[in-house]
Amino acid sequence: MLTVLAGGTGSAKLVRGLTHVVSEDLTVIMNVGDNISLHGLYICPDIDTILYALSGLLDTSRGWGVKDDTFHFLEQASRYGVEDWFRLGDKDLALHIARTKLLKTGLTLTEVTKILGEKMKISHRVLPASDQHIETRIKTPKGELHLQEFWVKLKGEPEVLGVTYQGPEHPQPAPGVVEAIRDARNIVICPANPVTSIAPITYISGIRDALASVRERVVAVSPVLGGRPVSGPAGKLLRSIGVEVSPIGVAELYSGFIGKMIIDESDEVMVDGIGRLGVEALTTDILMEDKKGEQRLAEFVANV
Amino acid sequence: MLTVLAGGTGSAKLVRGLTHVVSEDLTVIMNVGDNISLHGLYICPDIDTILYALSGLLDTSRGWGVKDDTFHFLEQASRYGVEDWFRLGDKDLALHIARTKLLKTGLTLTEVTKILGEKMKISHRVLPASDQHIETRIKTPKGELHLQEFWVKLKGEPEVLGVTYQGPEHPQPAPGVVEAIRDARNIVICPANPVTSIAPITYISGIRDALASVRERVVAVSPVLGGRPVSGPAGKLLRSIGVEVSPIGVAELYSGFIGKMIIDESDEVMVDGIGRLGVEALTTDILMEDKKGEQRLAEFVANV
Numbered sequence: 282m283l284t285v286l287a288g289g290t291g292s293a294k295l296v297r298g299l300t301h302v303v304s305e306d307l308t309v310i311m312n313v314g315d316n317i318s319l320h321g322l323y324i325c326p327d328i329d330t331i332l333y334a335l336s337g338l339l340d341t342s343r344g345w346g347v348k349d350d351t352f353h354f355l356e357q358a359s360r361y362g363v364e365d366w367f368r369l370g371d372k373d374l375a376l377h378i379a380r381t382k383l384l385k386t387g388l389t390l391t392e393v394t395k396i397l398g399e400k401m402k403i404s405h406r407v408l409p410a411s412d413q414h415i416e417t418r419i420k421t422p423k424g425e426l427h428l429q430e431f432w433v434k435l436k437g438e439p440e441v442l443g444v445t446y447q448g449p450e451h452p453q454p455a456p457g458v459v460e461a462i463r464d465a466r467n468i469v470i471c472p473a474n475p476v477t478s479i480a481p482i483t484y485i486s487g488i489r490d491a492l493a494s495v496r497e498r499v500v501a502v503s504p505v506l507g508g509r510p511v512s513g514p515a516g517k518l519l520r521s522i523g524v525e526v527s528p529i530g531v532a533e534l535y536s537g538f539i540g541k542m543i544i545d546e547s548d549e550v551m552v553d554g555i556g557r558l559g560v561e562a563l564t565t566d567i568l569m570e571d572k573k574g575e576q577r578l579a580e581f582v583a584n585v
Numbered sequence: 586m587l588t589v590l591a592g593g594t595g596s597a598k599l600v601r602g603l604t605h606v607v608s609e610d611l612t613v614i615m616n617v618g619d620n621i622s623l624h625g626l627y628i629c630p631d632i633d634t635i636l637y638a639l640s641g642l643l644d645t646s647r648g649w650g651v652k653d654d655t656f657h658f659l660e661q662a663s664r665y666g667v668e669d670w671f672r673l674g675d676k677d678l679a680l681h682i683a684r685t686k687l688l689k690t691g692l693t694l695t696e697v698t699k700i701l702g703e704k705m706k707i708s709h710r711v712l713p714a715s716d717q718h719i720e721t722r723i724k725t726p727k728g729e730l731h732l733q734e735f736w737v738k739l740k741g742e743p744e745v746l747g748v749t750y751q752g753p754e755h756p757q758p759a760p761g762v763v764e765a766i767r768d769a770r771n772i773v774i775c776p777a778n779p780v781t782s783i784a785p786i787t788y789i790s791g792i793r794d795a796l797a798s799v800r801e802r803v804v805a806v807s808p809v810l811g812g813r814p815v816s817g818p819a820g821k822l823l824r825s826i827g828v829e830v831s832p833i834g835v836a837e838l839y840s841g842f843i844g845k846m847i848i849d850e851s852d853e854v855m856v857d858g859i860g861r862l863g864v865e866a867l868t869t870d871i872l873m874e875d876k877k878g879e880q881r882l883a884e885f886v887a888n889v
Contacts, residue, residue, distance in 0.1 A: 320682050320686055321625060321626075321682065321685055321686055321689060322625075347661070350657070351655055351657050351675065353654065353655050353657070353674075353675035353676050354658060354675045354676065354678050354679050354682075355679075356676075357651070357675075357676040357678075357679035357680075358678075358679035358682060358683055360679075360704060360705075361679060361680065361683035361701060361704045361705075362683065362700075362704055363679065363682060363683050363686065370657075371655065371657035371658045371661075371675040371678075372657050372658065372660075372661040374658050374661075374675075374678070375658050375659075375661035375662035375664075375665060375667065376661075376665065378624050378625065378658075378662060378667060379662055379665035379666065379667050381625055382624055382625055382667065385625060396666075397665060400664060400665045400666055401664075401665075
């Protein structure tokens with residue numbers, strides 16, 4: 282079994298690539314820090330993206346939402362004064378309404394995600410990192426914002442003063458998460474935003490400790506290529522928490538719980554620096570610009 | 586001012602007709618007995634139909650929902666096991682989500698309906714009969730059903746053993762309803778289902794008493810033409826509560842609070858029988874088969 286720690290769009294590419302190149306079962310442990318209550322619905326953007334990627338429903342050109350979706354609901358809702366900055370497609374909405382309805386019956390997010398995965402005919406296992414609500418909060422001069430408000434509503438423009446994870450004092454891993462780490466042949470950390478996709482997972486001490494205990498089997502794919510993040514707001518967010526925007530910076534952030542890091546071949550010069558952190562650096566082409574790229578990187582990752 | 590008591594589809598025709606032929610303000614007092622919580626949303630089918638009719642959004646060929654709507658949400662949702670018998674269009678959904686969101690802030694249904702009416706640029710006033718949840722329940726051999734379950738889900742097929750209105754012991758009219766009846770030049774009862782559209786309104790004693798106190802100004806349009814209801818399940822439901830399916834039967838049901846009843850000219854033979862109930866019967870063509878028909882009947886109603 283291969284276990285994967287994942288965020289949204291970038292992670293979806295590697296996860297999808299892995300489903301094509303490995304024959305073993307995948308367990309995908311999902312970031313829950315971007316979950317948000319909106320319009321009375323409980324929305325899990327990263328979980329949704331992975332569910333859509335694994336079921337073939339994902340709009341791969343946007344990297345989020347359902348392919349061939351329409352926005353009739355949202356266009357109409359905005360006329361009634363409903364906020365429309367979070368782009369909810371009509372087909373996409375169905376997942377949020379189904380999830381919210383199931384959660385209201387008292388099921389946990391893990392149980393609900395399992396049901397939805399089955400309905401979507403997904404054979405791999407998608408596990409929320411936690412059944413508790415742990416929310417990534419971005420501190421800005423305009424006040425503290427939900428990650429989605431910062432990134433989608435305000436287009437990532439405000440200055441970032443810091444990042445916190447709000448939730449229970451002692452957040453617990455969801456059932457099955459620690460076992461999925463402990464029993465995996467290898468654990469892959471996707472090239473996701475370290476601050477808003479991976480850190481909300483490893484913030485849970487039960488998960489961080491489980492990773493650390495099998496550190497030599499944990500391999501991260503760098504989300505940074507040279508001095509720039511592969512996509513998204515990772516650069517700004519890394520700087521805000523005092524981490525250098527480079528594979529070395531990320532390796533240092535992860536060094537407590539990873540044994541290997543896959544970096545781009547153009548960053549070969551950093552192999553030794555990463556090695557000095559006790560992390561073995563491996564180089565390959567880490568850009569996933571098309572399905573071939575996804576499978577090429579997945580092949581490399583699966584055989585580390 | 587003209588005040589109208591209304592249900593859904595059939596009422597929408599007369600209400601729309603009235604907006605074309607009268608220059609005075611309309612206050613439409615709405616049935617709330619068909620309101621239903623579905624998918625975590627608070628849906629008011631009759632209120633919605635009237636809001637859509639007054640804003641020009643109504644799909645007039647179906648008589649419910651929004652014109653040019655799509656059903657992408659519902660098609661997708663049914664794959665996740667969400668019940669799809671209640672036909673929620675993508676644009677239609679926006680109204681339910683907006684309403685539910687506003688209700689959750691603590692506003693009353695009257696306040697929320699006013700806000701939505703303003704957003705929809707409706708100049709007339711749409712008032713729920715009550716801010717309390719009063720639910721029309723249909724007793725059948727399969728158990729007691731919500732009206733929508735009986736009529737939409739089960740297509741009105743089960744035998745009807747009786748009808749009850751479930752709600753608070755002493756249901757209260759919403760603010761403004763009694764005044765709208767007391768201060769109106771005339772009060773019009775739409776040709777709506779007497780059992781499931783009008784009775785849930787007059788079941789509220791404050792409303793029934795207000796109507797009775799101005800009885801000579803209350804005019805009902807018969808929902809029955811000869812022995813058959815103009816549309817919908819009225820016949821079956823009238824029989825179930827022991828009321829004859831004829832203009833006379835309905836006149837008798839309403840006789841405590843109406844002074845006049847408009848019946849079809851083909852039912853002229855019933856004028857005397859209705860007169861004996863203390864209700865003056867007026868005859869005209871009551872079928873509204875097109876916009877011309879709506880306005881013709883509205884013209885007649887407005888000048889009674």
